[in-house]
Amino acid sequence: MGVLDGLALGFETAFTPTNLLFCLIGVALGTAVGVLPGIGPTATMGMLLPITFGFDPVTSLIMLAGIYYGAQYGGSTTAILINLPGESSAAVTAIDGHEMAKRGRAGKALATAALGSFFAGTVATVVVALVATPISRAALNFGPAEFFSLIVLGLIASITLASGSTLKALAMIVLGLLLGTVGQDLGTGVPRFTFGVPELYQGLQFVSLAVGLFGVAEIIRNLEGDMTRSVMVEKVEKLRLEREDFRRIRMPVLRGTALGSVLGVLPGAGHVLASFVSYSVEKRASKHPEEFGKGAIEGVAGPESANNAAAQTSFIPLLTLGLPANSIMALLVGALLIQGIVPGPNVINDEPELFWGLIVSFWIGNLFLVLLNLPLIGVWVKMLTIPYRWLFPAIIAFAAIGTYSLNRNPYDVYAIAFFAILGYVLIKLGCEPAPLLLGFVLGPLLEENLRRALTISRGDATVFVTRPLSLTLLLLAAVAFVVAVLPAVRRKREVVFEEED
Amino acid sequence: MTLRDARKDLLAGAVFIGFGLAFAVTATTYEVGTLLRMGPGFFPLALGGILVVLGVLIAVTGFLAASGGEIGTVPWRALVLLLAAILFFGSTVRDLGLVPALFVAVLLASFAGRGVRLVPALFIAVALTALSVLIFVYALQLRLSLLGPWLGG
Incomplete structure (x- = not known):
């Protein structure tokens, strides 16, 4: 199927009233959780995943994806208005966006963010449509050995961009892989680590893991401090951009879109990296670098375009290889598996409605976001005044009901508590939770491909390095690992040198 | 260099070593098998071992760097x-x-x-x-x- 036929099918699929409605619900919810502090898209998607069980697969994915990129918009809104980036990729936007707001140009900053994001989202959607088919076709030749190496590459690369200690991130991945082995072994049917509890034979629910780790653990973190915020929101007016503004944001938006489209494909925090790189590029390219940090409109236009473009292209590894690049994509893998669809290179051919419908829905969702965010900005600002003591019991309630409704298994609910404690302790000890989720989701795939590859090679472990493609992927993983370790090495050296001085 | 400064990394290392050991030891009670015919214990045993090694590395590097910072209050x-x-x-x-x-x-x-x-x-x-x-x-x-x-x- 050509790209044009595909897009036509996509429009047909995405433009049904149901799918339009759930796209709208998704992006609206996403904007809300992006604006609200203390709850992010990962926890929200985890909570809503069980209820999508009864949906059509396309509808379910359209809504869940909408939550993800909707949250990026919402995060930028709070970054600009109250200097509180709801999403890590919006941290850069806060620098100049909030300065603009302090100088009475909040409206312009919001309009720039929305229009830049819309443009970037549109272009990136086309990029996804164009590159997905060839990549998935190439991946059809992958055998189990290649998939094993690809998953290893994905896991290692995802920590290259993570903040904090590489060793800890690596340990979190391995712990996630191990937790993923709980339950009946697919190869032999032997129950593992179930303590004789039949309810655990199906394994730990990854919905429990997602809401425990990203929802409840986060609430406990927030309750450490005083969450009574007094929100001082700058007045929002003059949303219109003038000709001069358009002239200034034109190039930053284009450059941001290009950067974001490329960097978004990287596993891990590709969209965060994209917005940071875009900001420094704009600062360097500007004729007035001294304006940066004091409300330069370019400092909003570039990073905002970059992070939204990256949010779209980060779907490429998932849709073409079945490989989730970050914890959000890992949740979407879960959503697909619940629907009985195994993510991988076959999805484009076997489920064309799903693939193209989702891509077209990105574009529709971005359009909804512009409409939702610019005229209705007042509503989102109001949401900031919801007190946290209301919010967190609601999160607990929805998390518990959502998880229970999946299988009516009390152990799934108990698992939330387990993962909340585990997540809280590990976060306290300086470990990022995202790699654990990624490892958990990819664990069964990794084990299955390892087994199959070794069965095919008659137990010869060198199969991973004698097949050229597998070797290449493993070498790339090694490079990614070295890159991840290097800055740490450098920092350690600096510490040593300081002590010697 | 004090234990107090490194306690975050030491504790993190301990948590990982604990989980790694628990999984690895339990995995030995399942059939481990060979590379050709992997038993249910193979994968968790290997990963458990890796996790123990990583935990030790985290604790050791943390102890040497001694820059973990405060753990802070627990609600x-x-x-x-x-x-x-x-x-x-x-x-x-x-x-x-x-x-x-x-x-x-x-x-x-x-x-x-x-x-x-x-x-x-x-x-x-x-x-x-x-x-x-x-x-x-x-x-x-x-x-x-x-x-x-x-x-x-």
Whole structure:
């Protein structure tokens, strides 16, 4: 199927009233959780995943994806208005966006963010449509050995961009892989680590893991401090951009879109990296670098375009290889598996409605976001005044009901508590939770491909390095690992040198 | 260089070593098998071993760098109340039904906040229970019984 036929099918699929409605619900919810502090898209998607069980697969994915990129918009809104980036990729936007707001140009900053994001989202959607088919076709030749190496590459690369200690991130991945082995072994049917509890034979629910780790653990973190915020929101007016503004944001938006489209494909925090790189590029390219940090409109236009473009292209590894690049994509893998669809290179051919419908829905969702965010900005600002003591019991309630409704298994609910404690302790000890989720989701795939590859090679472990493609992927993983370790090495050296001085 | 400065990394290392050992030791009770015919114990045993090594590395590098920083306060009351809320819901939703299980869970959870008094907490619990029933039972049509067998539902 050509790209044009595909897009036509996509429009047909995405433009049904149901799918339009759930796209709208998704992006609206996403904007809300992006604006609200203390709850992010990962926890929200985890909570809503069980209820999508009864949906059509396309509808379910359209809504869940909408939550993800909707949250990026919402995060930028709070970054600009109250200097509180709801999403890590919006941290850069806060620098100049909030300065603009302090100088009475909040409206312009919001309009720039929305229009830049819309443009970037549109272009990136086309990029996804164009590159997905060839990549998935190439991946059809992958055998189990290649998939094993690809998953290893994905896991290692995802920590290259993570903040904090590489060793800890690596340990979190391995712990996630191990937790993923709980339950009946697919190869032999032997129950593992179930303590004789039949309810655990199906394994730990990854919905429990997602809401425990990203929802409840986060609430406990927030309750450490005083969450009574007094929100001082700058007045929002003059949303219109003038000709001069358009002239200034034109190039930053284009450059941001290009950067974001490329960097978004990287596993891990590709969209965060994209917005940071875009900001420094704009600062360097500007004729007035001294304006940066004091409300330069370019400092909003570039990073905002970059992070939204990256949010779209980060779907490429998932849709073409079945490989989730970050914890959000890992949740979407879960959503697909619940629907009985195994993510991988076959999805484009076997489920064309799903693939193209989702891509077209990105574009529709971005359009909804512009409409939702610019005229209705007042509503989102109001949401900031919801007190946290209301919010967190609601999160607990929805998390518990959502998880229970999946299988009516009390152990799934108990698992939330387990993962909340585990997540809280590990976060306290300086470990990022995202790699654990990624490892958990990819664990069964990794084990299955390892087994199959070794069965095919008659137990010869060198199969991973004698097949050229597998070797290449493993070498790339090694490079990614070295890159991840290097800055740490450098920092350690600096510490040593300081002590010697 | 003191133990106090490195305790974050030392504790993190200990957690990983603990999990790694637990998984690896349990895995040996399953059939490990060979590379050609992998038993159920193979993968967890290998990973458990890797996790122990990583845990040791984290603890050692943390001890050498000694720059972990403070762990900070732990909101014990909130922690206990939130977990109690979740466990209560999980253990009673089937037999008590959605409404009572959720009401008590939300009430417990809302006391996790600071300076919460009884009346506002009751109000939050009533409002959230009603909202959840509306969303999950009426709008989304999840088949959850409002009152369970213990209450004659």
